[in-house]
Amino acid sequence: MIDDLLEPLIAFRRDIHQHPELGFCEHRTAGRIAEQLRTLGLEVHEGVGRTGIVAVLRNGTSGRSIGLRADMDALPIHEQTNLPYASRTDGTFHGCGHDGHVAMLLGAAQHLVRSRNFDGTVHFFFQPAEEGQGGAREMVKEGLFDRFPCERVFGLHNWPDLPAGTIATRPGPIMGAADKFEIALEGRGGHAAIPQDTPDAILASAALVSQFNSIVARRIPAAKSAVLSVTQIHGGHTHNVIPAVVKIVGTVRTFDPVVQDVIEDAIRKITAGVALAHDLTAAVDYDRYYPATINDAEAAQEALTAAATVGHALLAPEPAFTSEDFAFMLQACKGAYIWLGQGRPEGSVPLHNPHYDFNDDVLGLGVRLHVALVEQHLARAS
Numbered sequence: 001m002i003d004d005l006l007e008p009l010i011a012f013r014r015d016i017h018q019h020p021e022l023g024f025c026e027h028r029t030a031g032r033i034a035e036q037l038r039t040l041g042l043e044v045h046e047g048v049g050r051t052g053i054v055a056v057l058r059n060g061t062s063g064r065s066i067g068l069r070a071d072m073d074a075l076p077i078h079e080q081t082n083l084p085y086a087s088r089t090d091g092t093f094h095g096c097g098h099d100g101h102v103a104m105l106l107g108a109a110q111h112l113v114r115s116r117n118f119d120g121t122v123h124f125f126f127q128p129a130e131e132g133q134g135g136a137r138e139m140v141k142e143g144l145f146d147r148f149p150c151e152r153v154f155g156l157h158n159w160p161d162l163p164a165g166t167i168a169t170r171p172g173p174i175m176g177a178a179d180k181f182e183i184a185l186e187g188r189g190g191h192a193a194i195p196q197d198t199p200d201a202i203l204a205s206a207a208l209v210s211q212f213n214s215i216v217a218r219r220i221p222a223a224k225s226a227v228l229s230v231t232q233i234h235g236g237h238t239h240n241v242i243p244a245v246v247k248i249v250g251t252v253r254t255f256d257p258v259v260q261d262v263i264e265d266a267i268r269k270i271t272a273g274v275a276l277a278h279d280l281t282a283a284v285d286y287d288r289y290y291p292a293t294i295n296d297a298e299a300a301q302e303a304l305t306a307a308a309t310v311g312h313a314l315l316a317p318e319p320a321f322t323s324e325d326f327a328f329m330l331q332a333c334k335g336a337y338i339w340l341g342q343g344r345p346e347g348s349v350p351l352h353n354p355h356y357d358f359n360d361d362v363l364g365l366g367v368r369l370h371v372a373l374v375e376q377h378l379a380r381a382s
């Protein structure tokens with residue numbers, strides 16, 4: 001019943017792939033989606049969370065409701081796939097498979113409009129700016145769940161680490177909280193041959209990096225988990241000057257707000273201590289930009305039950321340390337984030353790699369999973 005939808009859906013997916021747009025700039029993408037949804041006769045709301053779209057499909061008489069979410073944005077990466085439908089926008093690329101998410105959710109809408117094997121309301125959320133800019137947060141802030149109430153919300157992500165055909169999720173944490181820290185160590189700058197007169201921000205930055213790498217090992221209980229990575233150091237411009245300023249940038253990933261507090265506090269204290277020891281001043285900017293993605297236990301079980309009707313359902317043994325702004329939707333509504341395996345037998349390219357491409361072989365499975373979630377949660381009274 002779904003197979004006849006696939007050929008045009010794959011063509012649609014590849015068209016979106018060829019015309020990628022960055023967060024909050026998804027004008028063409030959103031326009032094409034809205035046009036398709038209107039053709040289906042759905043009630044379509046544009047401009048929800050800037051470039052986001054909500055479509056509403058009602059059937060029957062029950063007051064029950066469900067939300068399904070797909071993200072629409074691409075990444076600032078130069079594509080290197082050499083595919084015939086490769087990006088036509090230099091430096092912008094669907095390297096996270098959101099083109100596939102859009103196509104799968106549209107396919108679910110197409111199928112549900114004609115099958116109508118449910119009783120209640122389905123909300124289709126096409127969200128902007130997942131890649132770091134908080135498009136989901138924007139939609140929630142604009143009253144998404146007040147305007148379009150949902151008993152459950154589900155978000156699907158293509159997952160190259162799992163084989164095609166496998167669908168995985170878990171109760172509780174599934175994706176990490178993402179924080180960014182930026183530190184500026186400031187001295188005076190001076191001659192490299194007279195270090196006794198110049199506080200050395202380069203030496204202090206080395207101490208900082210080494211101390212930071214002890215935080216998780218020494219301050220976080222072994223049974224908890226966290227990642228801290230220093231990813232940038234900027235300082236100096238020539239061999240005979242001790243620079244006045246060195247900047248250190250990095251990220252912290254956690255699942256537990258208590259662990260997050262301990263790490264932020266340690267970063268601030270170590271920075272203050274190292275700066276004092278080296279006669280420097282320090283400024284710390286610590287930004288908690290995405291919270292952890294925490295699945296509701298019942299919703300995760302619902303997802304696994306629905307998954308088992310269409311593919312191989314797997315209870316994921318552990319969460320991933322990458323982050324996801326679907327977290328903001330799960331803070332506002334019970335639901336679950338689900339991984340749709342898309343690994344290829346010849347080996348998989350990781351997400352955000354310039355050679356990545358959504359695997360069209362799982363497009364039908366993604367449509368079926370969306371449909372199964374709806375038909376299960378909004379089952380007609382027998």
Ligand SMILES: [Zn+2]
Binds near residue numbers: 096351352
């Ligand atoms: Zn991504």
Ligand SMILES: [Zn+2]
Binds near residue numbers: 098
């Ligand atoms: Zn993604």
